[in-house]
Amino acid sequence: MPGYDMTRRAAIGAALASVATTKSRADDTAALTNEDFIFEITRSDAEWRRFLGDERYYVMREVGTEWARSSELWDRYGAATYSCAGCDLKVYDEKQRRPLDKGWVFFHHAEPRSVLMSIDRVSPTAYGGSGMEEEGKELIEVQCRRCGCHLGHILYLEGGIVHCINGIALTLQEI
CATH class of the missing domain: 1.20.5 (Single alpha-helices involved in coiled-coils or other helix-helix interfaces)
Structure with missing residues (x-):
């Protein structure tokens, strides 16, 4: 398209x-x-490290990517909402899930006014084993609108545009 x-x-x-x-x-x-942009939720780098822990910090603050199929959410389906693990803002709803057997959590779109997009220039060290190692490749990054944490990317896969989200960047609220 x-x-x-x-x-x-x-x-x-x-x-x-x-x-x-x-x-x-x-x-x-x-x-x-x-x-220059001030997010509603701000923390120092040390505070983010303590709050998120090592794995989440790497993905959400250093724009990393979790290993495929490493999150318990990638193949979990059922009535639920998904919030940013950095600030608890509701960012996705199960109704928008797209089942793709790729190892991450996919959605057709986010909740209104919940995410921001920017350009992420790929570094080969940031995407170990994810298949996106081509240095300099530009992807559309998805960030939480409230705290600025990295959630994932917008990709064109299997005939459609999807939000490819790191499960570790989300918290699940079952309905």
């Missing part, structure tokens, strides 16, 4: 250019960066 991809890219690019231009005019600085 190249047309859809181009429309999304054009919209994101226009929005970022608008923000960067506004900021540039206001105080004559360079382009907007992640450090």
